[in-house]
Amino acid sequence: MKKQFALIALACAVGSTATAEGLPEKYKAAGKIVVANQPNYPPMEYRDPATNELMGLDIDLEEALAKKLGTTIEWSDIGFEQMVSSINTGRVDLIHSGMSDLPKRRDTLDFVDYMKSGAQFYTSASRKDEFKTPTDFCGKTVGMSRRTSFPDEAAKWSAKNCEGEGKPALKIVGTEGSADARAQLKQGRLDGAVQGSETLPYLVDLEKDTYIIVGEPFTAVYQGIAFSKKDTELRDAYAAALKELMASGEYKAVFAKYGLENAMLDGIYINGEPVK
Structure with missing residues (x-):
């Protein structure tokens, strides 16, 4: 009331x-x-x-x-x-x-x-044949800003879609921000990354042929x-x-x-x- x-x-x-x-x-x-x-x-x-x-x-x-x-x-x-x-x-x-x-x-x-907004997976364009769907990241090392809600959200997604389906869990790496995640992705230290869905189209357009978006956002928030x-x-x-x-x-x-x-x-x- x-x-x-x-x-x-x-x-x-x-x-x-x-x-x-x-x-x-x-x-x-x-x-x-x-x-x-x-x-x-x-x-x-x-x-x-x-x-x-x-x-x-x-x-x-x-x-x-x-x-x-x-x-x-x-x-x-x-x-x-x-x-x-x-x-x-x-x-x-x-x-x-x-x-x-x-x-x-x-x-x-x-x-x-x-x-x-929503959390969404992406990876290097050079690895597009390895990661066609989000579940292809199960067991892989995925980075995301530790200051955001993404690590907790990715862990929940992994529990349902990876471990829950008998697959290995995501290896979640908390980074110093989205720029750090991208840098580690380019260096080959990460297999993939997670970022807000509102930023990824801009990123893909800005650095052409560098990244690909994998799947739809796996969370929905305001x-x-x-x-x-x-x-x-x-x-x-x-x-x-x-x-x-x-x-x-x-x-x-x-x-x-x-x-x-x-x-x-x-x-x-x-x-x-x-x-x-």
Whole structure:
């Protein structure tokens, strides 16, 4: 019952017009919102090699949301593992950096979800004949960022699809990030790797004839903008602004720019729950 009342109240807030008037006073006075982001996950967030300018879907969407709310963004480059503590200590106001909205994270954070994602296998193009389906990785060494949920998700997938079918388990290697996994794959230290489905088409296009995607995503999650549980007013202001971007077509335009229309959501979701 408590959850039902909370969703009703939230629906009312999201249904309102998202102007600068909807922004909490503290952020109006500051004239900015400090956003945690680590630009190492193209095409979601990265730096242009020539100009060092921040680029990516998350960057464009956040700037569009800020404009709708009548404020500006101050980007704070923070390691992924420090982001939650940074928001809880007030160093940043929110996190917008390819973060999955996972149930265990909702103990300390609230999420305004904005896209679909999933973990997906890939390998070197030179080994395409060895790995035609995901189960061909059973018993093989597969790398993925240890800072993400991928190692746990891959272990669960392996238990069902490898060990559960009488095959050897995945040999999961936690790497220092997706770039490290790719480097180890090129060096032959890994047989395959796992990365977010939203990033792999960009990667394959960027380094042609280097990688191949194997199978469909084996998980389904939402990516979300993360807020302190104490900052429900800012969360609701962002949800309302996102709703306006969806209605105006600006949301779709951002996703189309990066060829990720299939990752768009059909409405507003808070902590994985639809808000009408």
